[in-house]
Amino acid sequence: MATDTPLRPADSAAFDEDRGQSRPAPAASGWAPRLRRLIGIDEPLLAWVPEERARYTWYGVLVVNTALLGALSMVLALSSFRSDLPLAAVAVVAVLWFWVVLALDSWLVSSTHGTSVRKWTLLVRFFLSVLLGLFIAEPILFQIFDKEIRQEIAVGNEQKVAEYRGLLVSCNPTDGASTTDRPECARYQLKVEGSPAELARQIKSNGDRAAALRTQVVGINKTLGGKQSTEQRLCGEKYWIWRGGVRDVTITCERARRATSEYEKNSKIKTYERQLEDLVEQGQALAARKDRAADDYQPLLQKAIDDKTRQRAAALDTDGILTRAHGLKEVAGSDGFALFLTIVLHLLLLCLDAMPVLAKVLSGATTYDTLLGARHRASRTLYGEELQVQHACARLEHDVQRHHVEVDSTDRKSRLEHEYQRARAERAAAERAELEARMGRIMRARGVRT
Structure with missing residues (x-):
């Protein structure tokens, strides 16, 4: 009868036992399916090819490893560039970056499943993973070459400070001579009071003002003396007249007196004479200061140069990302083996970061x-x-x-x-x-x- 006819040949059961698994295979449990779920694997479909479970499990492990490496890189970056951040903030940022890298790599790998994925799309995804790897690899390289980078930064900063101090010394001579005619000294001139040259300029300016004022005072006194002589001549006894039985001066004498008084008042001769006396006293004081300036100016100038040098040294960056990148470049460029090691580590870290997509590209369609x-x-x-x-x-x-x-x-x-x-x-x-x-x-x- 038809019901007695076997559905499969008699030897098929033995064949299934040799294979060890049925199709579809029983559902897997544990952490392996969760790792495969990260990269978008459909477990019911994978059950038809259980031989590839291990491959996709390790794909998930690669994705998790890349995310952990990114979190470690972020911790190293924050501890190097922002050492003032609290540990809780560093942990939060590292966890967020772990999630971002995990999500991006999971999408990159899951989007490659299926035979419809073209090679050029795999290359684009590989390019994206390389960009992500560059961002992850740099902080790790900074930490690997931390000692050499810090030494290079310290030497470079010392050289910058020495050059800055040299320009300060060159552009601010001990005699106080002006360096305004030197273009390279435009940003390195210091204003220190009491320099001999400055005092000499002040003495010259004071002397010029005193000479001009003295000339003005002499002219006013000369004119005033002439008016006083005219007054004395017009008010002499030979010009007196009888007025009311009494000898008195003439109207001309009175006009001469008023003219002399008005001129003396309007010319401000007393004010100019006091100013001239002040200028003379100020010139004497400046001359005395100039005699002592040679001994007092050099310590003040040296202190100003030292202060500016300390400010310059404090302003130089030692932990910035650009500074450390420049230091890494200098370290790699100063020694051939260091350059070789930097390139090898770059490639190694890039391969580790891009391994999820790289493994898919190398393995081809499954x-x-x-x-x-x-x-x-x-x-x-x-x-x-x-x-x-x-x-x-x-x-x-x-x-x-x-x-x-x-x-x-x-x-x-x-x-x-x-x-x-x-x-x-x-x-x-x-x-x-x-x-x-x-x-x-x-x-x-x-x-x-x-």
């Missing part, structure tokens, strides 16, 4: 990719057929609706026609009844007259 591609094609085919069925059903539904509308329209037209004919018959009957009533009234009117 059986799981083939099955997933087949599922995608089947899904597209089924979806296309579903759309066709929906389109056919919608078209039939539209035909039914159209027929319903046509039937309903025909029925409504019939009812309208019937109502119209009935109304028309009623109007005709009413008109006949009205005509008959009129004829009856006419006939009755004629019968009465006859």
